[in-house]
Amino acid sequence: MTYSKAAGQAPGKRERLATAAAQVLHEQGVERTTLADIARAADVPVGNLYYYFKTKNQLVEAAIDAHARNLESMTAELDALPTPRERLKALLAGWVGQRELTVRFGCPTGTLAAELDKRTDGLDESVARLMRALIDWAEGQFREMGRADARELAVALIAAYQGISLLTNTLRDPDLMTAEGARLARWIDSLA
Amino acid sequence: MTYSKAAGQAPGKRERLATAAAQVLHEQGVERTTLADIARAADVPVGNLYYYFKTKNQLVEAAIDAHARNLESMTAELDALPTPRERLKALLAGWVGQRELTVRFGCPTGTLAAELDKRTDGLDESVARLMRALIDWAEGQFREMGRADARELAVALIAAYQGISLLTNTLRDPDLMTAEGARLARWIDSLA
Amino acid sequence: MTYSKAAGQAPGKRERLATAAAQVLHEQGVERTTLADIARAADVPVGNLYYYFKTKNQLVEAAIDAHARNLESMTAELDALPTPRERLKALLAGWVGQRELTVRFGCPTGTLAAELDKRTDGLDESVARLMRALIDWAEGQFREMGRADARELAVALIAAYQGISLLTNTLRDPDLMTAEGARLARWIDSLA
Amino acid sequence: MTYSKAAGQAPGKRERLATAAAQVLHEQGVERTTLADIARAADVPVGNLYYYFKTKNQLVEAAIDAHARNLESMTAELDALPTPRERLKALLAGWVGQRELTVRFGCPTGTLAAELDKRTDGLDESVARLMRALIDWAEGQFREMGRADARELAVALIAAYQGISLLTNTLRDPDLMTAEGARLARWIDSLA
DNA sequence: TATGAATGAGGGTTCATTCAT
């Protein structure tokens, strides 16, 4: 009988805390989120957070990593699709599917990027890496489609997503995301 | 008859403070900007801010208004151009011209929108109004071009700008803005 | 009518706070003294301390300065005496006169020096300066007495005082200070 | 028959921990030393400390005891010398030999005494006992030399050491210890 | 005995806001 880890232990507690942090930080913003908020969301005493993360910044960093893992698993799923065009359109579909969340809180990566840019600690670089990973993946798809301007197209695509996420959120209108998703799908289809 | 208010002192001081606030809030972000920062930037004692603004939120609101006035004067200038196509492309040129500022601090409107969305006070609505005004203007141009899908195109254009501003800022690369500006110009030219 | 500074003002409040801090820090030690302790002693709210001192360290530094001013005024008084021998013996008398305070809290300068030496911030240097000033003054007296080994004698004298202060304090016995004071007086008399 | 306690594990672990504690406490000061620091120095997990010491104070007490044992073994060695004068001068030589350590951290006993005096728990008495033991030993030597004022001389000697240790440490100058050591040696020689 | 994890009280610091003049 091997399961059950006993009390006082926790196999992936660090990850659990990071996930909770990622969610709360997305919902409330980094600056407006207190450690007490995160602790409450994860149902642990505040002091305990410090056993796993020496500072709030480290917790934010861990949340970024959690987003990175999400991104990886998402692209891994998409990579199972046969053609790059299908993959890109599935990405769009995913975005549109999340539109209600976007209405309320914006794109998790984008809002982090916007907020963390004002910082001088290393956090801005961490989120930049995350954003780059997303662009890189899209670039790979466009390249596989034979486009020489793959990088530019990838940047344009991700920018379009970030921008429409911001508008969807600011104007509280999920239909913006739907319409832009459809437009981008047509655009992808139109590419040679 | 130029009825100046009261004792004639500080003829546009409120506006001066709002402008200073707008700049500092853009550079540092709302949450990371203290009233002391704004007071220093405007070269007034902290206590004096409260004579003009009862609360920090009111000051942020005033900064949003300052951005709104900027937007109005900008669109007024653009409206002097003969064709909507020229106007839109001049708008693009303006964005590209500001790319170094964008690298450092992002789009003033967009970063405000991203940050203020997390608030429950009325500030999110104020910035939404600002964003809507920009879209409305662009919609007017597309409509003048005879496009039935003018609203959708306007949203797409502003989204593209917001998105590329975010990427330019996050990745600290002004060339992203330049390239996307050129791409959007070609896109506008391609519209019937 | 010029006096009365009105409410909300305070002519030498910074100094008043520094003096209160100096006393509490002497009585309780730097590490064991909280800002709340100091605030209570000075009868101000904690937050108000930060209007005058940006950090606890600055408050400690100000307390050291207060001790320095005390030292200066003390040596200034002693300098009014006719001969260096009388001055040195008056210094001894002062120490002995303070023996009850020493029993309870030790020498203000010495205890600060002992505690602050463990620090890497600049505080250790500030207190070293204070200690050096005391030695310098004693050296001047011995030199005026014609001693070529004035520096060594000064160091020995101050060391003797610091040491007996520590013992007086540790063993809670004021008589130790009295006896050592008498012994040192005889020693000074014995010097050619 | 060497009755070792219990299961034979950790035959002197308590002592080992106390020794490690004594060193770290000397280097960093009591207040600035965390249990984690001590645990790291002794290479044991923090929780384990509590098996041997119920509280931080008990650990400090044990460290004081470790110093006491050091003192005993030192005086035992000195007692092997033929005359009290030689013993006292050997004591001085030992102090001078440790001057570099003193420059960095002060006298182990003296710094403990200075810090612990601010406490109301029994620790101040423990360190007073330690200090008294040192004075007692010196008193014995002076008495053996036939001095009626042995106690006073002993106090003066230990005070001189404590004082010069403080100055050596505060002013970061090992030569102070060397010079004062020589001076005290001459003084001892001068006693009838 | 040994240990990683948990806990919570308390400390230093920041800052929006208020107030007296």
Added chain:
DNA sequence: TATGAATGAACCCTCATTCAT
């Protein structure tokens, strides 16, 4: 109007101590 000073709530973080295994 203008301003320096005052206030206190809230935040991040530390650390001695406890606990379950």
